[in-house]
Amino acid sequence: MTTAEHRAELERQLLESEQRYHAFTELTSDFCHVCSRIANGAYRVQWIGGQFERITGYSEQELYDFGCWLPLVHPDDRERIAAGLLKMADGDEVRTEFRLVRKDQHVRWIREHNKCVQHPSDPDQLLLYGTARDITAAREDALALQAAENAYRTIFNATNDVIFIMDAQQGMIIDCNKQALELFGRPREELIGANPAQLSPSDHSAFSFEQAQRYILAALEGEPQLFEWLCARPDDTTFWVEVSLRAAEINGRQRLLAVVRDISERKRLDAVLRESEHRFRALVENVPHLPVQGYDSQRRVIFWNHASELFYGYSSEEALGRQLEDLIIPSFMREAVIQGVQQWIDEDIPIPAGELQLQHKSGQLLDVFSSHAMLRNINGELEMYCVDLDITQRKLAALELQRTRDAAQAATVAKNEFLANMSHEVRTPLNGIMGLSQLLRTTNLTEEQAGYMDMLDGSARNLLTLINDILDISRIEAGSLAIQQTPFSLAKLLREVAALYEKPAAEKGIDLTVQLPDDLPPALVGDPLRLKQVLINLVGNAIKFTSRGGVSVQIHRLHDSSQGSRLRFEVCDSGIGMAPETLQKIFNPFTQADASTARNHGGSGLGLAICRRLSELMGGSIRAESSLGQGSCFIVELPFGRYAGEQVADDTQPAVSILQLEPLQILLVEDQEVNRTFVQRLLERQGHRITPAVDGLMALDLLGREQYDLMLLDIQMPGMGGEEVLARLRQTEQASGLHLPVIALTAHALAGDKEKLLKSGFDGYISKPVQIDQLMAEMARVVAMKGTFHI
Template identity: 40%
Template sequence: MPKLSLSARVLWLTSLGLLLVTLAGLLFQVRSQVESERQAAEDNIRSVAAALLPVLRQTLVVGDIETVQQTLDSVGRYRGLARIVVYQAVPYQVIAQTRGKGADTVISAPAWFTGLLNEEIASYQSTITLGGITYAELLIEPSLAMVVENAWQVSRQALIASLVFLIGLVVLLGMMLRQGLKPLTGLAQTVKRFGDGELSERATVAGPPEIASTAAAFNQMAASIEELLAKVRVSEQTNRRLALVVEQSDDAILTLDLEGHVLSWNQGAERLYGYPAQEVMGRSVGFLLPDSRQGELAQWLDRVRHAIAGTRFESQLLTRDARLLDVSISASPLFDADGKRIGEINIGHDISERKAMARALHMAKDAAETANRAKSEFLANMSHEIRTPMNGILGMTELALDSELTEEQRDYLNIVKSSAEALLTVLNDILDFSKIEAGRLELEHITFELESVVSGAVRTLAIQAKDKGLALEWNIAADVPQFLVGDPARLRQILLNLLGNALKFTERGGVKVQVTVDQHLEHGVRLHLAVSDTGIGIPAEQLDSIFKAFSQVDASMTRRFGGTGLGLSICGRLAEMMGGRIWAESVLGQGSTFHFTVELAVAGAPPAPETETPERSAQAVAATCQVMLVEDVPVNQKLVQALLEKRGYGVTLAQDGEQALALLQQGRQFDLILMDLQMPGLDGYETTVRIREMERGSGRRTPIVAVTASALTTDRERCLALGMDAFMAKPFRADELYAAVERYCPQEG
């Protein structure tokens, strides 16, 4: 049996529903009509009884039975009555009765209709009394047939009207359904064509709102499907291109499942590792690891299961021909369509050449560091070996110059002193340049008076200028702050170098130092210092090269004036370290001006130092001061002892660290220990450590000043860290030695 269409089913269901509703309505109407007829019949009986009782009461009192009968016959003609009886109850006796017209009513209603009306109409019964005397009983029975007939006539008319209305409604509904569902048929045809591949098909949006919205929704869905399929086609093309790129990539690209088995293996992997794809598919990735690195397989599998995108690691992998490759691997998780991790993508790149280069660079770096350490050790040893005898030369020369000498002898000794100082300058330049190149030169940040630095540098070279007959002047502008924070020693070093060069290359005229403010800064000033001379000048094309290391205007300058060619380079580096720069202006044959700038913080005036008269420093202090000199070089022993005893200090000599410790263990007490660092046996560092251990808990701490030919910053820091109090580099001047001793020796009040 073919299935009914949607419209037929809707029509049948609607018709059945309407029929049931109509029948229910008719049944309700029939019952209502019967009830209404019954109620009307009962009301009529009561009305008849109300009119009949007075007449019967009067006629029965006089015993006029004939009139009673006539009255009953007259009333019985009413169609709603079936029977009227007047009777005597005890004993029962009918006085008069009549058959009503309603008793002859013929019921034309069908039996099923009569069966639906299970109704009864109550008879009316009343006692006829007068003056308390009962004369008779009145019984009036209504006609049920009349009630049923009346109800049937009304119901039949209603049923006919309902059926006519129902048929018309069903016909109208069928027409509306046919017309309304017509767009749905078109939609079904459109859907079929769309399903057959005609993706451009669209439904006509028409008909009832429900169907129209369905058609619109279908059109939207069709557009989305068409767009999605277009994207799928583009994605498929992209995937094909990507697959081609992956397959032909120079990088080794492979995928692994969660157990580390190979799922894919591109041509790059074949080229890098030497294995064809068909040989490795399904194998554990461990075959790429050499026996010595099989322990890494567990780590690899852990990355497969837990690694995040972009994980990178390096490993040594084994090729088919047993070569070890350094490989950089980029790992990313692999997911299925549901987002579940199913493995890992590995992209490997051969970094063997880079690793070899890195190893070579590391070896070169180690070699360079070894060479640098060797250079530093060489410089330190050279410094020590040169400064140690230089200390004796300069010290003994100063002692000799303080003695009774002929003029010729004094000239000879001054030449010795100036030559030794020149050699010391060369050594200092080399050491400073080495420290700058190694980045180990550190600047001080202390408060100083600018005028004392400038004037001190000028006074140092004043005798040299006087000997050459040159004017040496200096000027500081009025707006230059008096007290600054920086490294006065390095600032003085720049000035001495520039002034020394100016005096060296000037035969007549003079040299001048000018200091001005270049710019006021937030926390300080930028100073502009210029050293001008009237010397031989510098060719313009060589102005830039003179600040390079080991560079001079020409080689003859070295032979004529001496020097290493490092001085200006060091000055430039120092100026840069102090936030400035250096440059020169020159006219050949007329002179040169060397400019440099430095940035310094401004400071307030420092507290005035406590001073003593020279007589007090040389006598009162010396009278109470006992110094132990720990020195292994006889020349230095004689020099220091002579200088100190000249001022009246008590000096006790110790050849090495063991003798120094022995003197202290004997209970000897000293106000100051001058400690050489480089000694055979127990050196100055270890000796200092043991002295501090001996003093622990005694409440006494003897000042220890390091006296060494080493000028490296690391040595100074090590001395202070081990417990020494100060550091004095050889060669030293007599005034430097006296200042160190006076600083730590007790003074009388």
């Protein structure tokens, strides 16, 4: 064969070989390449085949134009791939993965296998043979699988429950989450490979290896298991868990999946609840005198404690299952009870607790206080429970208390009536005595007669003081003396007290001083009448028991607030003083220092008791400081309100003088001749014209025939009393439009008498015994209201 023929044969064989290789590479999913290294270390494509165009989007010719496929590598991977190729030498093989940018700019992941060899005809030249495969789908699957694995692992470790993955054949733990390490207090190495029985107390047969295997086998047979298991930590502390065990296929293998939850707290609470329920049931069952019953939604008895047996007469066996209304509900209440229970069930309107009568087995009605509760049992069914309290004795006690209260009220009424009658019966003759005494003073008396009159007046006034003290202490003890809150001038009140005792103090040759603070409020709010009564009593006592020196009244401001002020009144004397044992009892009623006190100084022993009671009623206190022979000091502390109005009038003279009254035509209605005569004569000496009437009927007759400027009307008269006379007069005046001023003359001086009479229509009020100066002042005030006076 010639040389030319030999070459032609070789070319033919080479062409056939290339055709066969091209055909083979076209059948693969890869593309292949042969590159030669050029002078600068780069490579140039000599041959390309396979799925290059499908994978890259470029034609083979475009690659030949690039010279090499390296420009197709993603920019972030290109430097790494180029550096790797540059380091390759003869015989080196390199497997690598990189990103390739297709012609359409989509990125694909490529896995390439390259081998470097010498050129067969030129040992100095290196050839690079390589195959490249598109692994984008596989890589995405791997990433998805990794993401799923990461998500699974995150959930595996993030769940609050313990998770064990166990070998299905041997029942050993092969994986666990971090919660298992925390709950069991063991490192991972101790848990992996352990059987559940090894995590339990060794002395508990109920949690043995055999028992664990029974649960495992049942789970492998397709029956999920849920059970409680007692576990132990290395320090021998035990805890309860709830295990949910089931078979599962993981990574193609059959496994056991155990979800373990710590239920120690639940078990503890269950034990507490059971103990509480046991204790409650024992309490309810055995507590005496507290019947408790339970009923279902059909009102059938489901609970009947021992106290109910004793109280209602039915044993538990007799009561259980019976209807409420047929057991203890009286016939007159049955319909209402049935409706009430049903309304509670249907509309959630509870039956209120309260007193009612229920029926004993014998038919006897029992007084009870019944409370009710509607509850749901563990099945969600409604149950009503009733707790009944036997109030029979309480009802009897209430009736007895009411009888006692009625008797006490009747006694109080009788006492008040007695006091009112005694006041009237004593004041009426005393009014005559004092009135005639005043009348006698208007006549020409000898010096001796005047002295007798002074003694008579003194005795009468002492008797009046005693009567007033007895009435006051009785009213205080009966709680019928009310403290008023009215604005008043303290300065004026103190001047009046001082004026009352200026003459007695001067007659004994002792000084009487009153000292007010410079910053005293111009007006206070309190009860000026009772304050004046306390001060008069204290100042009068001080003068009575002082023969040398003096008596002082001092007022101090203790503190102020937005509501008012608290003041301290000190009434001090330089008198005989008291021993310490006397100080402890002087504020008790009818108590004096000793028998000689009453003999030498008089008095009933009620004054200081009244002072203490009045001070306490006004919200204050009183105390005494004294030494025998060194004088005494009585200290009263009282609160007063702040007066927000204008300054209270502090006049030292009455608004209308008695002497300014012009002669009046006066109707005097008084059934007692002595009292009528005394008042008539005194008023006539003042220039007034008096028409006397001995009873109410006569007064009405005179009113129908004559006109009068003023009427003085006794309240308690035989036949028609003063209040009825006034009522008829006012009724007549409604038609005429006239108004006759009427002053009540009464021996009734109890609390509320004055207010009651003024409210009924009287214009003025004078209590007996009548003091002529008080009567004239009241007449002036009443007449001034009508306008019959001169200025």
